[in-house]
Amino acid sequence: MKKALLVVNPSSGGEQAQEYEKLAHQKLTTMFDEVVVLHTKKAGDAKNFTREAAVDRYHSVFVMGGDGTVNEGINGIAEQAHRPNFGFIPLGTVNDLARALGIPLEPEEAIAHLSMDALQPLDIGKINDQYFMNVVAIGTIPESINDVDPEKKTKYGKFAYFISGIKQLAGTQSYKFQLVIDGQEKQIESSTLLVGLTNSIGGFETLIPNAKVNDGKLHLVYLKDTSLLDTLKTLPDLLKGVDSSTDHLAYQTCETIQIALNEDQELATNVDGDEGVKLPVTLKVLPSHLMIYC
Numbered sequence: 001m002k003k004a005l006l007v008v009n010p011s012s013g014g015e016q017a018q019e020y021e022k023l024a025h026q027k028l029t030t031m032f033d034e035v036v037v038l039h040t041k042k043a044g045d046a047k048n049f050t051r052e053a054a055v056d057r058y059h060s061v062f063v064m065g066g067d068g069t070v071n072e073g074i075n076g077i078a079e080q081a082h083r084p085n086f087g088f089i090p091l092g093t094v095n096d097l098a099r100a101l102g103i104p105l106e107p108e109e110a111i112a113h114l115s116m117d118a119l120q121p122l123d124i125g126k127i128n129d130q131y132f133m134n135v136v137a138i139g140t141i142p143e144s145i146n147d148v149d150p151e152k153k154t155k156y157g158k159f160a161y162f163i164s165g166i167k168q169l170a171g172t173q174s175y176k177f178q179l180v181i182d183g184q185e186k187q188i189e190s191s192t193l194l195v196g197l198t199n200s201i202g203g204f205e206t207l208i209p210n211a212k213v214n215d216g217k218l219h220l221v222y223l224k225d226t227s228l229l230d231t232l233k234t235l236p237d238l239l240k241g242v243d244s245s246t247d248h249l250a251y252q253t254c255e256t257i258q259i260a261l262n263e264d265q266e267l268a269t270n271v272d273g274d275e276g277v278k279l280p281v282t283l284k285v286l287p288s289h290l291m292i293y294c
């Protein structure tokens with residue numbers, strides 16, 4: 001008997017949230033013998049619900065919500081011996097994983113698009129004890145995103161991130177990072193460093209065009225900037241999409257990376273759009289760790 005769990009974040013999806021839930025439930029009942037629906041009430045619920053479903057050996061788990069809910073859903077199953085197939089209906093403002101997988105951004109279309117046969121392996125990343133599916137960002141611009149008021153983020157979406165990033169540029173500060181990339185030590189100075197798993201970062205779908213969802217690689221991009229003028233020089237290269245190092249940006253792929261600050265400073269990471277752990281961090285890729293409905 002095939003059993004599925006649908007986790008719904010009722011705070012995502014606006015006025016039509018209930019209608020989307022009804023449609024998703026109807027669709028899943030055509031695919032599975034039993035469908036259990038659970039609603040989140042707070043941060044951490046989606047992770048707990050999917051973890052319990054993995055322990056109970058569900059065939060598949062689905063989440064409806066923004067990238068935060070998708071990240072939690074993945075964190076719930078990533079460490080389990082039995083990992084149910086994972087699916088999601090994007091209801092957020094950024095939806096990077098949906099963009100990377102070509103899942104329709106329109107919820108009704110995404111629901112109609114779900115099929116038992118449309119499954120593919122997905123790489124996920126691990127940062128210290130936590131999992132991510134899109135990006136770990138560190139430095140001046142990500143710090144400013146960590147400070148965006150969650151209500152504004154929901155209301156203005158990508159635009160809020162953009163404005164906060166631009167505002168922060170005025171006070172660009174570079175950091176001296178100590179990196180160990182696949183065992184090789186490297187000292188760099190940069191305002192902003194990204195480790196991506198997919199081509200879509202912060203809603204910009206062509207930022208790392210070569211990053212495929214199951215290429216078994218982490219994609220490291222960092223700005224070679226130490227002043228506002230340097231930062232501005234990186235923008236055309238960033239907007240074009242990063243597929244090689246330039247005078248202003250560095251790009252390389254790897255499987256593991258350790259990131260620490262050289263000096264005695266505190267810096268938090270941003271993991272899949274939400275504030276994450278502080279440096280130092282160790283990141284690694286878990287190739288094809290999950291099967292995802294796409």
Ligand SMILES: Nc1ncnc2c1ncn2[C@@H]1O[C@H](COP(=O)(O)OP(=O)(O)OP(=O)(O)O)[C@@H](O)[C@H]1O
Pocket residue numbers: 009010011012013040041042043044065066067068069070091092093094095153154157273
């Ligand atoms: N019932 C609820 N009411 C209010 N907030 C909730 C509820 N359930 C979960 N949450 C919060 O929603 C967060 C996740 O939101 P998520 O990122 O999925 O949606 P979003 O903010 O609409 O999307 P995006 O960030 O892409 O715009 C959780 O971390 C939790 O804090």
